[in-house]
Amino acid sequence: MNANPTVASPDVDYQRIVYPYRRSADQDAHARGDVARHPVVVVGAGPVGLCAAIDLALQGVPVVLLNNDGRLSVGSRALCFAKRTLEILDRLGCGQRLVDKGVSWGVGRVFFRDAQVYQFDLLAESGHQRPAFVNLQQYYVEGFLVERALELPLLDLRWHHGVTGVEPRDDHVALTLETPDGPYTLLADHVVACDGARSTVRRLIGQESHGRTFHDRFLIADVRMNAPFPAERWFWFDPPFHPGQSVLLHRQPDGVWRIDFQLGWDADPELEKRPERILPRVRTLMREASRAAGGDGAVPDIELVWASVYTFACMRMDSFRHGRILFAGDAAHGVSPFGARGANSGIQDADNLAWKLAAVVQGRAPLALLDGYARERELAADENLLHSTRSTDFITPKSEISRVFRDATLTLAKDFDFARRLVNSGRLSVPTTQYGQPAPDAPIRIDGHDDWLLRQMRPGRFTALVFDTPPPTKGGQRVSLGPEWGLGVQEGSPMPRGEPAPGLPQVDVAVRPLPDLPHLPHEDVPVLLRINDASDPHGLVRARYDAEPGLVVLLRPDQHVCARLHHPTAAELQSALRRALAQDAALEETPACR
Amino acid sequence: MPLITSPNFDAGDDFYEALLAAHQGLEPAQSHAFNARLILLLANHIGRQDVLLEALSAAARSTSSDAPPAGFASHEDPHERT
Numbered sequence: 001m002n003a004n005p006t007v008a009s010p011d012v013d014y015q016r017i018v019y020p021y022r023r024s025a026d027q028d029a030h031a032r033g034d035v036a037r038h039p040v041v042v043v044g045a046g047p048v049g050l051c052a053a054i055d056l057a058l059q060g061v062p063v064v065l066l067n068n069d070g071r072l073s074v075g076s077r078a079l080c081f082a083k084r085t086l087e088i089l090d091r092l093g094c095g096q097r098l099v100d101k102g103v104s105w106g107v108g109r110v111f112f113r114d115a116q117v118y119q120f121d122l123l124a125e126s127g128h129q130r131p132a133f134v135n136l137q138q139y140y141v142e143g144f145l146v147e148r149a150l151e152l153p154l155l156d157l158r159w160h161h162g163v164t165g166v167e168p169r170d171d172h173v174a175l176t177l178e179t180p181d182g183p184y185t186l187l188a189d190h191v192v193a194c195d196g197a198r199s200t201v202r203r204l205i206g207q208e209s210h211g212r213t214f215h216d217r218f219l220i221a222d223v224r225m226n227a228p229f230p231a232e233r234w235f236w237f238d239p240p241f242h243p244g245q246s247v248l249l250h251r252q253p254d255g256v257w258r259i260d261f262q263l264g265w266d267a268d269p270e271l272e273k274r275p276e277r278i279l280p281r282v283r284t285l286m287r288e289a290s291r292a293a294g295g296d297g298a299v300p301d302i303e304l305v306w307a308s309v310y311t312f313a314c315m316r317m318d319s320f321r322h323g324r325i326l327f328a329g330d331a332a333h334g335v336s337p338f339g340a341r342g343a344n345s346g347i348q349d350a351d352n353l354a355w356k357l358a359a360v361v362q363g364r365a366p367l368a369l370l371d372g373y374a375r376e377r378e379l380a381a382d383e384n385l386l387h388s389t390r391s392t393d394f395i396t397p398k399s400e401i402s403r404v405f406r407d408a409t410l411t412l413a414k415d416f417d418f419a420r421r422l423v424n425s426g427r428l429s430v431p432t433t434q435y436g437q438p439a440p441d442a443p444i445r446i447d448g449h450d451d452w453l454l455r456q457m458r459p460g461r462f463t464a465l466v467f468d469t470p471p472p473t474k475g476g477q478r479v480s481l482g483p484e485w486g487l488g489v490q491e492g493s494p495m496p497r498g499e500p501a502p503g504l505p506q507v508d509v510a511v512r513p514l515p516d517l518p519h520l521p522h523e524d525v526p527v528l529l530r531i532n533d534a535s536d537p538h539g540l541v542r543a544r545y546d547a548e549p550g551l552v553v554l555l556r557p558d559q560h561v562c563a564r565l566h567h568p569t570a571a572e573l574q575s576a577l578r579r580a581l582a583q584d585a586a587l588e589e590t591p592a593c594r
Numbered sequence: 595m596p597l598i599t600s601p602n603f604d605a606g607d608d609f610y611e612a613l614l615a616a617h618q619g620l621e622p623a624q625s626h627a628f629n630a631r632l633i634l635l636l637a638n639h640i641g642r643q644d645v646l647l648e649a650l651s652a653a654a655r656s657t658s659s660d661a662p663p664a665g666f667a668s669h670e671d672p673h674e675r676t
Contacts, residue, residue, distance in 0.1 A: 401626075408630035418638040 014143035019070040021160035021180050030184035038064050039361045041175060041188035043163055043201050047078065047138065048329030048346035049194030050145035054092045055354030057154040059460035059557075061361050064186070065155060066177065068162035068200075072146070075306040076137040076222050076252060078343035082429040083123065084438055085344045086130040087454055087559065088351045095130070097144045102136035103251050108233040110425055112410040114240050114292065118420045119232075122428060127443055127540045129452045133428070135231075135252050138343070163195070166204040168323050190357060191325045194350070199331035205322060209334060211315020212389065215265040216396050218337075221278045222306040224256050227286065228293070235425040237395075237410055241288040242281070246395050248338075248425075249285075256305055259285065260337075262396065269309035278307055312336045314389045316381045320349075321374035328353060333381040335388035338395060338426030345384050348431060349377050355557035358460055359581055364523060369582040380431075387427040394424035436561045439553075442540040444531075453529070453541055454559060462526035462577060463555040467547040524577060526554065556580055597648040 026036035042053045045067035053065040081089075081098060089095040109119045122132035149155050164183065165176025173191045177184055193201035202208065234249040236242070245262035252258055261281060263272055271277060279302060286299045316333035320326060329346030353373045359365035397403035412419035431438045441454045457463045531541045545553055554563040554576050563576035578584055603609055617625050637646055 404626050404630045405634070408627055408634055411627070412631055412634055416635075416638075419634060422634070 012143065014072050014137075014139040015074070017070075017072060017143070019067075019146070019159040021070065022158070023179075023181055024156070024158055026186050027179070027181055027184050030186075035174075035185055035187055037172065037187040037189070038062065039189045040064070040192065040357060041066065041173075041186070041190075042192040042194060043175075044193070044195035044199075044329075044331070045142070045146070045149075045157065045159075046073070046194060046196060046329065046346075047141055047145065047343050048350050049192070050142065050149055051088065051092060051347050052192050052194060052328060052350035052354055053155050053157070054094075054145065054149055054152065055350060055459075056358055057149075057152040058092065059355060059358040060154070061358045062154045063156070064188075065149065065157045066161040066163065067157070067159050068195075070159040072142040073138040075220075075308055076139075076256070076258060078138040078141070078340075079135055079250060079252065079258060080340035080344075080429075081134045081136060081141065082340060082344045083128070083130045083132050084429075084431045085347045086134060087438070087441065088347055090130070090454065091351075091457070091459070091559070092145075092148065094144050094148050098134055098136055098141060099130065101140055101144075101253055102134035103231045103253055104131035104134050105231045105233065105251070106132035107230075108235065108425075108428075110410075110413070110420075110423055111234065111236040111239060112407075112413070113238050115414070117410055117413045117423065120420075127538065128441055129443075129454075130441070133233075133340070135250055135258075137252060137254075137256075140253070141343075163200050163204070166191070166201055166325070168205065168325060171324075173324050189324065189361065192353065192357070193325060193327045193331045194329045194346070195331050197330040197334050199327070201325065202317065202327065202331055205325065207317055207322065209313075209315040209317050209332075211313055211334070211385065213313040213315075214311065214336065214392055214396070216311065216392075217263040217265060217267045217269060217272075218310055218312075219261040219263050219267075219272050219278065219281075220306075220308045220310065221259045221261070221282060221304065222252065222256050223259065223282055224254070224303040224305050225282075225286070225300045226255065227257055227300060228295075229257070229289070237406075237425070239285075239288070241284045246425075247285065263309070267309070272309050273307050275304050275307075278304055310337075314385045314392070316378070316385060319374055320377055320381075321370055326353060326357070326370060326373065328377070332377070333385065335384050336392045338391040339384075339387055340426070340429045341384040341388055344429040345380060348380065351558045352377055352380075352560075355460055359523075362523070365581040365583060372582055384429075391424045391426045395426075436556075439555050439559045439561055440544040442536075442544050443538060444529075444535050444541060445537050446535060456527070456529055457555065457557070457559060458527050460523065460557050462524065462557060462580070463559075464526040464528050464573070465531055465541070465545065465547075465551075465553040465555065466528055467531045467542060467545070467551040467553075468549055524581070526577070554580070597645050597652060599652065 029036050040056055040061055040063045042049045042056075042063060042065045045053075045065055049065060049067075053063045056063045081102070086095050086098060089098055106123045107119060107121050110117045146157070149157050160180055162178040163175055164178045165174070165185075167174040167176075172187045172189050174185060174187055175191065177186065191201065193199055195201055229249065229251065231251045236247040238244055239247055241247075242261060245264065247262070248258075248260040250258040250260075259282060282302050283299045286302070287297045290299070291297045313334055314336060317327055320328070320332045328349035330342060332349065333345070335341045335345070356365065356369045356373050360367060360369055393402065394406055397406045409419050409422045413423050439454060441452055444451055444453050444456070446456075529535070531547065536542055541547070545551070547553070548566075550567040552563075552565045552568050552573065553561055554565070554573070556562045562580040565572055565576060568576075617628060620628060640646055640649075
């Protein structure tokens with residue numbers, strides 16, 4: 001392969017990049033009176049839109065990704081990327097860059113007034129490749145994803161393309177786009193709207209989000225300083241340096257710290273954004289923190305990098321699917337920042353949607369599968385909204401009595417474990433499990449190499465974990481697990497390994513349907529991973545999947561468990577696959593908008 | 595197990611006395627905070643969500659009317675208070 005010119009050096013200033021406008025062939029077609037049509041158009045090149053577009057391209061779906069300007073996120077914004085998000089980004093081929101650049105953490109401390117109440121470890125268990133969280137400025141994440149996107153020939157990323165018109169039609173959507181060369185129209189079989197909290201697509205089809213707005217203001221100050229804090233999440237309730245309010249501290253790369261000050265509803269956002277207001281707050285915090293740690297109260301030099309005063313609402317759209325328009329991320333739902341559930345849940349939306357949309361585009365599944373996306377992610381949004389709302393109610397008590405109970409909880413938490421569980425400074429993002437759990441990762445061993453289970457899955461493919469301990473192998477002979485499974489296994493076919501990314505040789509799966517069985521399309525045949533003493537020497541895979549010999553765990557392409565079958569017959573295995581692909585559901589659904 | 599509303603104390607009068615003693619000398623705000631801690635401790639001890647919800651609604655019912663139950667206040671007889 002030729003050297004990739006798009007991969008930037010580590011010291012690229014992603015905040016300054018302006019990606020150029022390029023005229024597309026569709027505009028020339030438009031000038032000739034033709035209208036181009038694409039299978040999928042994704043609107044919005046933020047983290048969610050980039051993930052959706054990359055995932056689709058990796059699964060063989062040509063995708064156009066539109067962004068209304070040429071810049072990445074201004075400011076650190078999302079910052080906290082959860083373990084599950086890292087696993088998704090691993091699947092997309094970007095995870096390692098995030099981990100390398102970001103600050104990994106798993107420990108949080110909670111303080112009440114002048115004392116630590118307790119601390120927690122989000123990932124106390126070993127045997128996971130990824131940490132509980134990585135802190136990384138959003139513009140790095142977007143920059144890495146853009147560079148990944150530019151590697152993919154099927155992904156057509158168009159900067160400086162604003163959407164000004166959305167017209168849903170029977171079996172496609174007509175989009176009107178505004179560019180520096182003027183407007184043009186293109187048609188999309190499917191539109192994925194990832195254009196953020198103030199979604200243009202949502203507005204243009206007359207939809208809105210509903211929910212609860214909170215009357216409180218928060219200040220984010222990103223400051224560069226040489227501070228002695230460890231890479232942990234620190235949360236203060238009612239600290240002496242900011243009485244009556246809360247403060248949250250996070251470490252970022254590049255010697256930058258995020259400090260999030262609760263200001264109250266009456267604060268003047270313009271006034272509070274001024275450095276002369278922010279820097280004294282930070283200096284007071286640093287002085288108090290230094291003294292609390294037994295220091296002399298010395299305050300380091302502090303440089304203000306970015307500041308933002310924000311309010312938030314907890315809301316979502318009633319439906320994430322409107323015919324052939326699918327909503328994901330902030331366009332579909334908004335949460336409070338406490339718990340890091342915004343970008344993380346948005347990327348999980350993309351994770352859930354991409355394989356389903358690919359299967360629909362490729363004719364392997366009916367449109368009803370997209371209802372499955374909407375249903376699953378609406379429930380996930382409800383769960384995130386519930387946690388987010390509860391966190392907010394704990395952090396900012398709405399009445400005198402709620403403050404009494406909040407403070408009682410914090411007081412008890414110093415002494416009693418049960419009360420620590422009630423302290424809610426943000427229930428940190430974990431994947432929703434309403435429709436099957438994301439597959440837990442675990443170390444495995446392949447061909448004498450240590451590797452990770454989740455790394456073995458292929459883009460767009462189902463995976464069957466076949467637990468066959470004690471291993472039924474006999475000296476490297478071809479071993480069949482039996483026709484009753486509908487699977488023939490070639491001994492000696494190594495499990496596919498390596499980065500699940502294009503450019504890899506497509507590993508021929510070690511599983512074939514037996515000849516006397518209904519033939520599955522190649523794309524629907526699960527990749528088989530045999531879990532036994534050889535591939536699972538530590539027993540962690542078997543432990544985490546609660547497995548006994550004969551168990552088959554079927555994983556969807558988004559690494560979610562969709563079936564646990566004990567000694568399944570071929571028919572049972574195929575039935576589980578058909579169910580996951582909605583192949584028996586609503587085949588008669590008309591393509592018209594619902 | 596439903597919420598127990600029949601007498602269940604080992605020694606009700608002793609508990610009541612201890613409860614008042616615990617509040618002795620506290621300012622109203624301190625008493626509120628004490629009660630909140632006590633409720634949280636007892637709620638954790640009970641644990642069961644169905645029982646706790648029943649207790650919440652029983653407490654709400656019991657205080658939702660400022661007037662004493664009908665047929666009680668009107669027949670006040672000092673001789674019954676011994």
